[in-house]
Amino acid sequence: MTTDPALLLHQWLSPSFPVGAFSYSHGLETAVAEGQVRDAVTAQEWIVTALDHGAGLSDAILLAAAWRAETAELPELVALARALAPSAERLAEADRMGAALATALRSLHGHDLPDAPYPVVLGRAARLSDIPLPLTLRLSIQAFAANLVSAAIRLVPLGQTEGQGITLALxxxxxxLAEEALPGETDRIGTAAFALDIASMRHETLTTRLFQS
Structure with a gap:
């Protein structure tokens, strides 16, 4: 029996899928602790910055490039994805989530997947499962944003309805962003989210931490 591609992708991107996405805040925990993010408005601004100028778009381009790449091209993409991480914790986030996704999908589907940063693994797995790239991009970017919203709900804190309002607004x-990333042109990757990057660097020195990044 053939599984519907959308259902398969929803399963992979579900919070219950064993990649541990819920344990990473992408530096948001620092921003809340230091008062930069304090309500729904500032949380949405932070997440929009992450999408437009941070890992949101750059990871989407990496995903599209991995979906389109031949096997021999993957090591170069892996190296680029790791080089783009602005801090040790963000690198660990990408590597650990990617390795967990690869382990699960090798077991479930028998895919030949490297232990690599998350967007590279997801893009390659979608290609091997014949999941259309546009669908993969839209749902993966939404999952990225939704994970940050979930972190904001716990950290700020926000109400569940407020959080869903942010997701809807995005x-x-x-x-x-899915359209922008579709060609998978890695030369177009460029980030300018300095506050987010510094927050991710400062996170490891927080006295109290709920998240790994």
Whole structure:
């Protein structure tokens, strides 16, 4: 029996899938602790910055490149993905989530997947499962944003409805970013999210931490 691609991708991106996404805040925990993020408005601004100028778009481009790549091209993408991590914790986040995804999908589907940063593994796995790239991009960017919203709900804290309002408000931008990333042109990767990057560096020195990044 053939599994519907959308259902398969929803399973992989579900919070219950064993990649540990829920344990990473992407530096948001630092921003809350230092008062930069304190309500729904500032949380949404932080997440929009992550999408537009941080890992949101750059990871989407990496995913598209991995989906389109031949096997021999993957090591170069892996090296680029690791080089783009702005801090030790963010590198660990990408590597650990990617290795966990690869382990699970090798077991479930028998895919030949490297232990690599998360967007590279997800893009390659989607290609091997014949999941269309546009669908993969839209749902993966939404999952990235939703994970940050979930972290904000716990950290700020925000109400569940407030959090869902942020996710809904981001929907049009998620569609635009998926279109921008679709060609998978790694030369177009460029980030300018300095506050987010510094927050991820400062996270490891927080006295109290709920998240790994």
């Amino acid at each position: 929907a049009p931008r998620i569609e635009e």
